[in-house]
Amino acid sequence: MSNRARKNNALVDSALIKATNLNRFYGEYHAVKDFNLTLKKGEVLGLLGPNGAGKSSTMQMLTGNISPSSGEIMINGINLVENPKQAKRQIGYLPEQPPVYRDMTPLEFLNYCAMLHDIPKSRVSAAVNDAVERCVLGSVTNKLIGNLSKGYQQRVGIAQAILHQPEIVILDEPTVGLDPLQITKIRQLIRELGNDHSVILSTHILPEVQAVCDRVQIINHGETVFSDSFAQLAQNQPSNRIVVGFGDAVDDADLQSLNALEKVTSLGSNRFQLDFNAPVEPSMLYKLAVENGWILTELNKQEETLEQIFMNLVHTDNASNTLRAETDKNNTGEKTTEQAS
Numbered sequence: 001m002s003n004r005a006r007k008n009n010a011l012v013d014s015a016l017i018k019a020t021n022l023n024r025f026y027g028e029y030h031a032v033k034d035f036n037l038t039l040k041k042g043e044v045l046g047l048l049g050p051n052g053a054g055k056s057s058t059m060q061m062l063t064g065n066i067s068p069s070s071g072e073i074m075i076n077g078i079n080l081v082e083n084p085k086q087a088k089r090q091i092g093y094l095p096e097q098p099p100v101y102r103d104m105t106p107l108e109f110l111n112y113c114a115m116l117h118d119i120p121k122s123r124v125s126a127a128v129n130d131a132v133e134r135c136v137l138g139s140v141t142n143k144l145i146g147n148l149s150k151g152y153q154q155r156v157g158i159a160q161a162i163l164h165q166p167e168i169v170i171l172d173e174p175t176v177g178l179d180p181l182q183i184t185k186i187r188q189l190i191r192e193l194g195n196d197h198s199v200i201l202s203t204h205i206l207p208e209v210q211a212v213c214d215r216v217q218i219i220n221h222g223e224t225v226f227s228d229s230f231a232q233l234a235q236n237q238p239s240n241r242i243v244v245g246f247g248d249a250v251d252d253a254d255l256q257s258l259n260a261l262e263k264v265t266s267l268g269s270n271r272f273q274l275d276f277n278a279p280v281e282p283s284m285l286y287k288l289a290v291e292n293g294w295i296l297t298e299l300n301k302q303e304e305t306l307e308q309i310f311m312n313l314v315h316t317d318n319a320s321n322t323l324r325a326e327t328d329k330n331n332t333g334e335k336t337t338e339q340a341s
């Protein structure tokens with residue numbers, strides 16, 4: 001067997017989740033379209049998209065809460081549809097609304113969850129104590145969950161997801177409704193989970209994925225529009241904007257001969273912002289300056305922010321408004337609920 005073949009086999013073997021050509025219909029509405037996803041061992045994957053993009057439907061299919069209309073889901077080599085119980089043992093899941101009982105204490109709830117997970121009685125105490133320690137719940141174990149802050153309720157939800165030591169942890173919008181301090185603590189917890197589990201984090205908040213994930217998969221209208229690292233995301237979206245300055249006055253009309261030029265904006269002091277309808281190289285500006293005898297004082301290719309790149313990929317007013325609101329407010333705790341799609 002060649003080295004390349006061995007490497008390819010190793011990558012296949014390391015895939016804890018492999019979803020292939022997933023589709024989900026609600027009546028005639030096609031919510032998830034030919035969706036593919038691979039989660040490798042030790043990876044934290046961010047599933048990013050605007051509200052209504054299909055993230056929650058995808059999470060529910062990956063966790064076996066709803067069945068795909070078509071397609072295949074393999075969980076650590078086990079077919080989720082054919083062997084749901086065995087496959088689900090590999091998964092810890094925190095839905096957008098934490099599945100907690102408000103009239104229980106965290107200790108009572110986690111012991112109850114241990115029973116549901118068929119954890120042997122001899123191991124229940126150790127498993128509960130480990131989850132409590134990792135989620136920093138020691139100060140609230142005997143308080144009613146209904147009296148805890150939203151941040152602590154989320155921690156209880158994460159504790160139940162990791163209680164049975166699953167290979168995979170899936171978190172759906174884990175910081176929605178939290179204040180900035182709670183968000184910081186939950187993100188730190190998610191990063192720590194990545195040391196011992198493979199994690200999928202579903203969110204519509206770009207900074208969240210940047211803060212904790214190794215790789216991002218962007219979904220819009222039920223389809224993947226990008227899947228790779230953030231570095232590759234920026235590299236694949238070259239800038240179409242250049243800022244140029246001249247030593248002497250230049251009429252913006254003289255710049256119109258540039259190929260693919262879409263818009264010229266005067267910035268004052270003989271400086272201009274040039275927007276093109278295709279990726280450009282600054283060398284064309286050097287050539288134009290030489291031909292016209294202009295003295296260049298500034299030539300700066302403007303790189304797009306990840307926020308701009310994200311909005312370019314999703315191409316919807318709803319996505320732009322959602323992302324802008326969440327980024328500007330740094331997720332101050334406003335509640336947003338993703339539609340069934």
